[in-house]
Each structure stands twice: as C-alpha cells, then as structure tokens.
Amino acid sequence: MPIPPDIATGRRRFLAGLSLLALAPGLAACGSGADDSGPSGGADSENGTQDGTEDGTEDGAFPVTIEHKYGSTTIDRAPERVVCVGLTDQDTLMALGTVPVAITYWFGDESLHGIYPWAEDYLGEADPPTVLKDSDGIEIEKVAALAPDLIIGQYSGMSAADYKKLSALGVPVVAQNGDYADYGTPWDVAALTLGTAIGKPEAAQRLVDAAKESISQAAAAxxxxxxxxxxxxxxxxxxxxxxxxxxxxxxxxxxxxxxxxxxxxxxxxxxxxxxxxxxxxxxxxxxxxxxxxxxxxxxxxxxxxxxxxxxxxxxxxxxxxxxxxxxxxxxxxxxxxxxxxxxxxxxxxxxxxxxxxxxxxxxxxx
CATH class of the missing domain: 3.40.50.1980 (Nitrogenase molybdenum iron protein domain)
Known part of the structure; x- marks a missing residue:
C-alpha cells in the first residue's frame, strides 16, 4: 500500500536554511491544566466543562482503558508528562490544556518545536516541547530520558516492535487506532482518543464539534x-x-x-x-x-x-x-x-x- 510521500520521506524540508534552535538536553514542559497553559477562553473555559479537579480532569475519567492497534492500555490517573509519538497529536492535547513534554517532528520549521500559529497561544508560559525524530524509528532512549507518564501516538505508524519497547518503560502507551491503516485514523477519532487519555473526553468532543462546525459552515456557504x-x-x-x-x-x-x-x-x-x-x-x-x-x-x-x-x-x-x-x-x-x-x-x-x-x-x- 503506497504511503503518502510526506510520511514516507519525512516531507520535503521546505524551510531548510532557517536557523534551527539548539535543543537543550532534557528540555521538558510538564503538562498542565487549561488554566495555566491554554489561552483565556480556550477549549475548556469557553465551553463550560463540568470538571471534577483543578486541572480540568472530568469526573469519572479515570481509570480508563483505551483499545488500540496492539491491544488495550489502562490509564489510572491524569498524566502530567505526555510524550507524543504521533505527528500531529500535540494540537489536541494543547487545546485541552496539556502541553506535551515532547513532540515528534514531521516537517516545517523545526525551531517552532511543533507549535504552529494556530496552537501557539495554548503554549502559555510553559517551556516548548522537546523535539523527537522518527526517521529511523521512535527514539526510545530519548523518550525514556524524558520520564513520561503517558506515551501516545494517534497520527502514527508505531510498529509492534516500538510499542513493545515503549511498553517496557513501565508507563502507559497508547498506539494508533487498529480500525484504520497506519496514519489513517480520522482527525476526529484521534482527537477523542487523545482527550480520553488525559481525562477530558467531553471537552475533546466539544473541540471536535467546533471544528466540524467550521467545515459544515464552509460547505453550506x-x-x-x-x-x-x-x-x-x-x-x-x-x-x-x-x-x-x-x-x-x-x-x-x-x-x-x-x-x-x-x-x-x-x-x-x-x-x-x-x-x-x-x-x-x-x-x-x-x-x-x-x-x-x-x-x-x-x-x-x-x-x-x-x-x-x-x-x-x-x-x-x-x-x-x-x-x-x-x-x-x-x-x-x-x-x-x-x-x-x-x-x-x-x-x-x-x-x-x-x-x-x-x-x-x-x-x-x-
């Protein structure tokens, strides 16, 4: 099955020549609630969530078991140090108030640390995420050094071998949805899984609904x-x-x-x-x-x-x-x-x- 060229080749580095930031070893941004990492009026506050904790975790959200390509993973409590091994997962997490400690670089300006204009307001005062590369597979040792309490990849092609290695770190690992091909999980399905993993499924649904509404309005117009x-x-x-x-x-x-x-x-x-x-x-x-x-x-x-x-x-x-x-x-x-x-x-x-x-x-x- 042909894989899109941007996935297969790591995408053309169309911004080659821009100065890239030197990444400090161990650079990490602890995940935080929407109140201290998201912009005023962000996804949680704007939609009036019925949150059960100060960090915005919804009542009854944990423990939760998530099915994925390689089985199922149970998450017992709200994660604070999330590593994204999916190529676009950071957007949903940040919109819901969790700045990941690391993102996986896809393409574009690497110095942005995976935070593009549509998401930059959600960074708040947090440090930018560490940038991981996956051109030769997931960087397992770098992931381990970040001491994550959740590793997740939805827009991802995580292999069974990498899933096994990541699981051996002793933290929950949520791979891509097994109902779709690698890199084929629809954006809304991925977003709902990401929201569930951090204890904010209802907020994630509102976020998805708002994005769908923007598409529906454009189609109607x-x-x-x-x-x-x-x-x-x-x-x-x-x-x-x-x-x-x-x-x-x-x-x-x-x-x-x-x-x-x-x-x-x-x-x-x-x-x-x-x-x-x-x-x-x-x-x-x-x-x-x-x-x-x-x-x-x-x-x-x-x-x-x-x-x-x-x-x-x-x-x-x-x-x-x-x-x-x-x-x-x-x-x-x-x-x-x-x-x-x-x-x-x-x-x-x-x-x-x-x-x-x-x-x-x-x-x-x-």
Whole structure:
C-alpha cells in the first residue's frame, strides 16, 4: 500500500536554511491544566466543562482503558508528562490544556518545536516541547530520558516492535487506532482518543464539534462544491494522488467534493496511488485540483499545462516557499488547524471550481 510521500520521506524540508534552535538536553514542559497553559477562553473555559479537579480532569475519567492497534492500555490517573509519538497529536492535547513534554517532528520549521500559529497561544508560559525524530524509528532512549507518564501516538505508524519497547518503560502507551491503516485514523477519532487519555473526553468532543462546525459552515456557504470532482496531488516519483483515507482528501469530501475517479477507481488506494507522469492528463476533467509543490517535475508541468482543467483555472498550488504555515496546516488537519486552514483554503477552492480562468485564485501569505 503506497504511503503518502510526506510520511514516507519525512516531507520535503521546505524551510531548510532557517536557523534551527539548539535543543537543550532534557528540555521538558510538564503538562498542565487549561488554566495555566491554554489561552483565556480556550477549549475548556469557553465551553463550560463540568470538571471534577483543578486541572480540568472530568469526573469519572479515570481509570480508563483505551483499545488500540496492539491491544488495550489502562490509564489510572491524569498524566502530567505526555510524550507524543504521533505527528500531529500535540494540537489536541494543547487545546485541552496539556502541553506535551515532547513532540515528534514531521516537517516545517523545526525551531517552532511543533507549535504552529494556530496552537501557539495554548503554549502559555510553559517551556516548548522537546523535539523527537522518527526517521529511523521512535527514539526510545530519548523518550525514556524524558520520564513520561503517558506515551501516545494517534497520527502514527508505531510498529509492534516500538510499542513493545515503549511498553517496557513501565508507563502507559497508547498506539494508533487498529480500525484504520497506519496514519489513517480520522482527525476526529484521534482527537477523542487523545482527550480520553488525559481525562477530558467531553471537552475533546466539544473541540471536535467546533471544528466540524467550521467545515459544515464552509460547505453550506459554497454549494458549488457539491458534486464537483477534486484531487490533492503532488509530483513524487511520477504523480502521487492522495487517497480517501488521507486527511487532506477527507477534508475535500467533508466540504462537499467527490474525489476524482482516478483515485476512487484504483486498487489499494487508501492513502493514495503513484502513477507515471504521463497520467497527469487524466486529471484534465477534474473540477478542482490542489497541487502540493506543483513545480517539482518539468514533464508533469508540461503535461498539466495542456489540460482543460489548467486552461479553465481549476487548480492552485500550495507550497512552503509562499506560505509555510498554511502549507503545514493543509497536512496537519487537527481540531486547531482546521479553522485556520478553512479560512484560507475555501476561497482558493471556490475560485478554482468556477471554471473561469479570469478568476484569480487568492494567494495565501502567512
């Protein structure tokens, strides 16, 4: 099964050349309640939780047992030192008042420690998380040195071997959901699991509902999306088209689009398919094509520029040079990044789908 290129390769380091912060050994940010790490009016306070403790843990939240790919894990009490081995898990945790002691770097500006504009207010006075890498597997020794009391990975491809090693540290480990492929757990399912793990399932549900509402409102405001075919694509070993289990494609369908038959008709296409560059012209009848790093293959550029979709302006490019934060948000797809993304993404989709080449797709600048 093809894995999206951003997962398979660690994503293009589109901000290479920026100065990276030197990470101090043992840098850690203890998890804290929403009152001292989240912004005023954050997820817990804004929605009026019925919290049972000062740190916002909900009554009856513990002990809790969570099912996952490698079995089940019981968490007896609210964790204070959470290590994220999932690539986007920090957003939900921070929105619910827990700053993780470590995050796993995916792509973007490493000096941000995994805290992007849509989440930075939730850092509060806490220290930034330690940055872990997973290019050669989970850094077990570094995780152990952080003395976590919960290790969790939802947008993750945690292996059985790594799960076993992490479990040997003697702390609860919650792997990705076993009902989906690795890196395929829907953002809302992941968020609810993360909220349950830290004792805030009701607050997590409110957070998910708010993000879904932003999508629903955008879809309702743009009925022209309904029934139009769309695809998210990138030049990678030919042409890579993101599949129905990828969060980027899922967001398109939630906005009302139908995925292009080139991807829906393919075998083993959960995350996406790799095609030869020559197949680029097969997307020429699409209602909208979202490119990631469009100018990455001269042959693809030439073929795409000969299609009807190109001539009618039914496309746009998202790249890290023009808008690095937006570029990251488009792939993160979390309860925090979704409102930020929708505000910028939907006007571009609307301009593309009208089929009028005179309608300029609005640029996004961070």
């Amino acid at each position: 743009h009925p022209e999306f309904e029934g139009e075919t769309a695809a998210v694509v990138t030049p990678y070993e030919g042409l890579f088209i993101y599949g129905p289990e990828d969060p980027r494609s899922q967001l398109l369908t939630q906005l009302g689009f139908t995925l292009h038959p080139l991807i829906t008709g393919a075998d083993d296409s959960e995350f996406g398919i790799s095609l030869s560059s020559e197949r680029t012209t097969d997307l020429g009848d699409a209602g909208a094509v979202v490119w990631i790093d469009y100018s990455g293959d001269k042959q693809i550029d030439r073929l795409w520029e000969g299609t009807t979709a190109y001539d009618e302006g039914r496309w746009f490019d998202i790249n890290g040079d023009d808008s690095p934060d937006y570029y990251v948000a488009h792939s993160f797809v979390t309860p925090l990044s979704i409102p930020y993304l929708v505000e910028r993404y939907v006007p571009q989709l609307s301009a593309a789908v009208d089929g009028d080449p005179q309608t300029a797709v609005p640029a996004v600048r961070d």
